[in-house]
Amino acid sequence: MAVVDPRETQLASIAQYHLGIKPGTDSVLLNALANVIITEELWNKDFVNARTEGFEDLRHWVKDYTPEYAEQITGIPSDTIYQVAREYALAENASILYTMGLTQHLSGTQNVYAVANLAMLCGHVGKENSGVNPLRGQNNVQGSCDMGALPNVVTGYQKVTSKDVRNRFATAWNIKSLSDQFGLTVGEMMDAAQKGTLKGMYIMGENPILSDADAGHAKAALENLDFLVVQDIFLTETAQLADVVLPAASFAEKEGTFTNTERRVQKIRQAITPIGNAKADWEIICLLANAMGYEMHYDSPAAIMDEIAALTPSYGGISHKRLEIRGLQWPCPSPDHPGTLVLHTEKFARGKGQFHRAEYIAPSEQPDKDYPLVLNTGRRLYHYHTGTMTMRTGALEKHYSNEHLEVNPIDADKYGLEDGSVVKVISRRGEIQLKAQVSSVTPPGVVFTSFHFPSAPVNKLTSPKRDAISGIPELKRCAVRVEKSH
Amino acid sequence: MSSIDLIINGQQITVPEGSTILEATEMLGISIPTLCHHPSLSGVGSCRLCVVEAETRGRKKITPACMEKAKPGMVVETETAEVVEHRKTILELLLANHPQDCLTCGSNGDCRLQDYSWQYNVKSPGFTGDRHDYKIEDDNPFIIRDMNKCILCGRCVRMCSEVQGNSTLDFAHRGFDTKVSTAFDLPLSASECVFCGNCVAVCPVGALQEKKLRRTARTWEVEKVKTICPYCGTGCGIELNVKDNKIVGVTSDDGEVNGQSLCVKGRFGYGFIHHPDRLKNPLIRKNGHLVEASWQEAVELIAEKLDDIRNNHGSDSLAVLSSARCTNEENYLLQKFTRAVLGTNNIDHCARL
Ligand code: SF4
Ligand code: SF4
Ligand code: SF4
Ligand code: FES
Numbered sequence: 001m002a003v004v005d006p007r008e009t010q011l012a013s014i015a016q017y018h019l020g021i022k023p024g025t026d027s028v029l030l031n032a033l034a035n036v037i038i039t040e041e042l043w044n045k046d047f048v049n050a051r052t053e054g055f056e057d058l059r060h061w062v063k064d065y066t067p068e069y070a071e072q073i074t075g076i077p078s079d080t081i082y083q084v085a086r087e088y089a090l091a092e093n094a095s096i097l098y099t100m101g102l103t104q105h106l107s108g109t110q111n112v113y114a115v116a117n118l119a120m121l122c123g124h125v126g127k128e129n130s131g132v133n134p135l136r137g138q139n140n141v142q143g144s145c146d147m148g149a150l151p152n153v154v155t156g157y158q159k160v161t162s163k164d165v166r167n168r169f170a171t172a173w174n175i176k177s178l179s180d181q182f183g184l185t186v187g188e189m190m191d192a193a194q195k196g197t198l199k200g201m202y203i204m205g206e207n208p209i210l211s212d213a214d215a216g217h218a219k220a221a222l223e224n225l226d227f228l229v230v231q232d233i234f235l236t237e238t239a240q241l242a243d244v245v246l247p248a249a250s251f252a253e254k255e256g257t258f259t260n261t262e263r264r265v266q267k268i269r270q271a272i273t274p275i276g277n278a279k280a281d282w283e284i285i286c287l288l289a290n291a292m293g294y295e296m297h298y299d300s301p302a303a304i305m306d307e308i309a310a311l312t313p314s315y316g317g318i319s320h321k322r323l324e325i326r327g328l329q330w331p332c333p334s335p336d337h338p339g340t341l342v343l344h345t346e347k348f349a350r351g352k353g354q355f356h357r358a359e360y361i362a363p364s365e366q367p368d369k370d371y372p373l374v375l376n377t378g379r380r381l382y383h384y385h386t387g388t389m390t391m392r393t394g395a396l397e398k399h400y401s402n403e404h405l406e407v408n409p410i411d412a413d414k415y416g417l418e419d420g421s422v423v424k425v426i427s428r429r430g431e432i433q434l435k436a437q438v439s440s441v442t443p444p445g446v447v448f449t450s451f452h453f454p455s456a457p458v459n460k461l462t463s464p465k466r467d468a469i470s471g472i473p474e475l476k477r478c479a480v481r482v483e484k485s486h
Numbered sequence: 487m488s489s490i491d492l493i494i495n496g497q498q499i500t501v502p503e504g505s506t507i508l509e510a511t512e513m514l515g516i517s518i519p520t521l522c523h524h525p526s527l528s529g530v531g532s533c534r535l536c537v538v539e540a541e542t543r544g545r546k547k548i549t550p551a552c553m554e555k556a557k558p559g560m561v562v563e564t565e566t567a568e569v570v571e572h573r574k575t576i577l578e579l580l581l582a583n584h585p586q587d588c589l590t591c592g593s594n595g596d597c598r599l600q601d602y603s604w605q606y607n608v609k610s611p612g613f614t615g616d617r618h619d620y621k622i623e624d625d626n627p628f629i630i631r632d633m634n635k636c637i638l639c640g641r642c643v644r645m646c647s648e649v650q651g652n653s654t655l656d657f658a659h660r661g662f663d664t665k666v667s668t669a670f671d672l673p674l675s676a677s678e679c680v681f682c683g684n685c686v687a688v689c690p691v692g693a694l695q696e697k698k699l700r701r702t703a704r705t706w707e708v709e710k711v712k713t714i715c716p717y718c719g720t721g722c723g724i725e726l727n728v729k730d731n732k733i734v735g736v737t738s739d740d741g742e743v744n745g746q747s748l749c750v751k752g753r754f755g756y757g758f759i760h761h762p763d764r765l766k767n768p769l770i771r772k773n774g775h776l777v778e779a780s781w782q783e784a785v786e787l788i789a790e791k792l793d794d795i796r797n798n799h800g801s802d803s804l805a806v807l808s809s810a811r812c813t814n815e816e817n818y819l820l821q822k823f824t825r826a827v828l829g830t831n832n833i834d835h836c837a838r839l
Contacts (some may be wrong), residue, residue, distance in 0.1 A: 051538075140721060140809075140812065140813065141719055142719060144812070145817040145835075147821060147832055148821045149809075149832065149834065149835045151831050151832060151834050173822060178831075179830055182831060183805070189834065192805070200805075202792070202807070203807040204806075205809030206811075227795060229788050234758075234764065235763065239765075242769075242771070244784050246765075246784060247767060247768060248769050250758070251713070252713070252726055256814065256815045259721075260720060261719035266714045266742065267713075267714070269713045271733060272731045275764045275766060276765050277766055277768075277781065278765065278766060279781070280817050281820075282813070282816045283817045285820055289826075292789045292792065296823075304815035304818060305815055308818050310509030327743075381749065382681075384717050384751055389758040390755055392761040392763060393754065393758050394698070395754045396750065396755050477495065
C-alpha cells in the first residue's frame, strides 16, 4: 500500500510507502509513475493495444516527467517513485482510491486524467479488485449525480442537449419541452446571485455558506437574492439567511434509497415518525409542485423509483421490491439483471479508453513573503462536512470538541507558537482564529485544519479559483500566514 | 474443490473440503454454543465451549467444532453426555469469576454467557475463588468497559487488529491476571482507539457496551430497523434501535458492504436525530425575523414568489441546490421540479465541494 498525502496520517503510518507530497503537485507524481512504467517497459501491452488509444502521445509527453524532476516539484524522493511505479505495474491487481485531495485543485481534472492513464497503462481496470475509485465523502453524492441533480444532464447522465432525451422526458413529465441550455453550476450560481442576475434560490439539505470556497462570497451572494428557500433538518448558517425555511425529515424518518460509492443502490427504511411537523423532502417537493399548478402525486418513494427506472437505462431494473432483499449495483438495465460488480470489463463507456494529456498546472498561490505557509484542509474522523449533524450528537462533539491548526514543530519555533497558543490564520481573503497543535503529522511549511467547525470557518480563507474544466474550487490549498493572537 | 461426506447427529451431509465441523453443523441447522469463534475473525479455539464428539476411523475424541476440519467418513455427535458435561464445567468456571449482576447489566437479554447458562442449566458457580475487581472505564462518551465481565474470548482483540487494523487491544499478564488491555493499560480515551465500537459489536457478553444505548433501553425493548448510514459514501448497513418512537442507538449486524464494522460516526453519531435544535415547523421571515408558520402558509408563499420571479425575470433567474444527503427519489423529484415546473437546468449540488 502506498499513501500519497502531505500529512503522515494514521493510514500513512501503516502503509508500506508514505509519499509525503507537496500539496497541489499530484499530477507531477502520477505522470512520473507513468514515465517509469513506460521507460522500464512495464506497461501492459495487450491491454493498451486492445483497449485504449492515444498511447504514443502519452509516451511522448510524459517523457519530461522524470522521477528526478518530480522529486524537485513534489518533494518525494525519486527512489520511492521508481519503487512504487514498479510495484503498481507488476501487481496482479491494484486499485487507486482517491478523494477531494486530488480534485480540489486547479489541475483537478488533469489529476484525475493522470490516474486514469496510469490504471489503463497497466491494465488495472475492468477486473475485480482493481480500477479507479473516487471515494465519496457524502452518503449519496453518487446518487444525486445519477439522478441528474446536475446542470447538464438528467438521470443516468443523459445530456439535456440531446433532443431525443428532452423529448422522452417531456412526454413522461407531461410538459411541452425541457430547456436545452446547460444550467449554472453551484459556483456560477453564487456569481450570478452576486451580480443580481439570479433572483431566487431553493436549497435542499445543503449548507453552502460553510462548504463553499471563499465562504464570505457565498454569504454575500445569498444575501443579494430576492428570495431564498432552505429546506433542512436544522437551522443551518445558510437557513438563517432564508426567507422561508422548511423542516425536513431525517434519514431515519423516511423511506428511499442511497447509492454508495461503488454504485450500489441500497434501501433506507423508516424507523420513526417525523419529528414535530417535519416532512420528508419528497413530500415537500410534491406539495410545492402542486401549489405551482403542476400535478405531482406519488404514494411512496417506491413509486418514484419506478418512474426513475422507466426513464433511466442504468436504473431500469431497480425497484424497492428487489432492494428489499439486497442492494443492486448499476448498471442494472432490467428486472432480471443481477447488477454489475465490475465496470469496463469488455469495453469503456466510450469504446476505447483514451489517454488524456494531464499536464501539471501549478497551484494559484505560491507561498511568498507575506503568506509563507500552505494551508491544507480536510476532514476529521469524528466529524462530517459542516458539522450540522456531528456537532449535535451528544457524543462526537464531546469527544472532539475543538478544532485546531496543525503546525509542524519547525514552523512553531519559527513563529513562536506553542501547543495550545491561539493563532490567527490569515489569507488574502480573510482570517480565522483557532488553537495551534504542534505536531509532526503535518510537514514543515504546511498547516492543516478541517472545515467542520462553524467556529473556525476555514473556507473564509480558501481560494475560490476553479479548475477550468470541472468548476471545482481549489479548496485543498492556499497561501496563509499565521500570527499568535494576544 | 472436492467435497467431503460426513455424518452429524445421524444426518448425512456433504461439505466443501476445508470446512470445519461447525460450518457443517450450521448447514444442517444444528446449533453449537460458541464464545471465541466469530465468522469474520481468525479462529483461536480458546474457549472450548464448542466441543463435540468426533469419530474418525474408530477413534473418538472431544474436539472444538470451530477448529476441527470435517474429514471423510467422520461421525459427529454434538450433544453427548460427555460433551454436555464439558460445556457445563466451562460455563461454571466462567461464572465463578463473573459478577452475576445480570439484573442491572445493560447486556441482559443479549449475552451468550446468560443464554448458554440457561441452556445447560448452570446455576451458581460450582467453584469459588478470587474475583477480579477492576475499575469500570466510562470516561469516554461512546463505550463502557467493564473488564470484570470479560470472559477473555479475545474477539475484541482480533476485531481491532484484523478488521479495524488498529491493534489497540491485546492480552496482558498471565494466568488469573490475564486481561484485555490497551498499551500501558491506559483508558481507551488515552489510547490509539478510534472508537469504531467494532469490538463492542462482537463482545459476546457485557464487558463492552455502547454507553448510551445500554443505559436507555433494555435489549428486548428495542425494535431494530435495518437501514443505511447517513454519513459517508461507503454506505454501511446499520440497525437503528428504536424504543417508543425514538432512536436510542445504532448496532451493526450483517451490512452488505461492511459486515459488522462501522466507524465512530455511523455507530455513535445518531444523536442529531432527536436534538432539540431540529426544525419542527416551517419558518417565514417577517419583519426581519424567522417566525413559525403553517405548512400551507409557507408553501403558498413559496409558490407565489417563485412564480413571480419566473414571470418577471424568466426561468433562468431561478436556481436550485439539491443534496447529496437526500435520497435518490428526492434528488430525482427536485430536478424534475426544477426542469418541469421552474423550467430551468439551473440545478446542482455541493458534491464538488
Ligand atoms: S473501538 Fe475500535 S479502535 Fe477502539 S478498541 Fe474497539 S475495535 Fe479497537
Ligand atoms: S471484552 Fe468481550 S470480546 Fe473482549 S475478550 Fe472480553 S469478553 Fe471477549
Ligand atoms: S459507518 Fe462510517 S464508514 Fe460506514 S458509511 Fe457510516 S460514516 Fe461511512
Ligand atoms: S467457539 Fe470454538 S473454541 Fe471457542
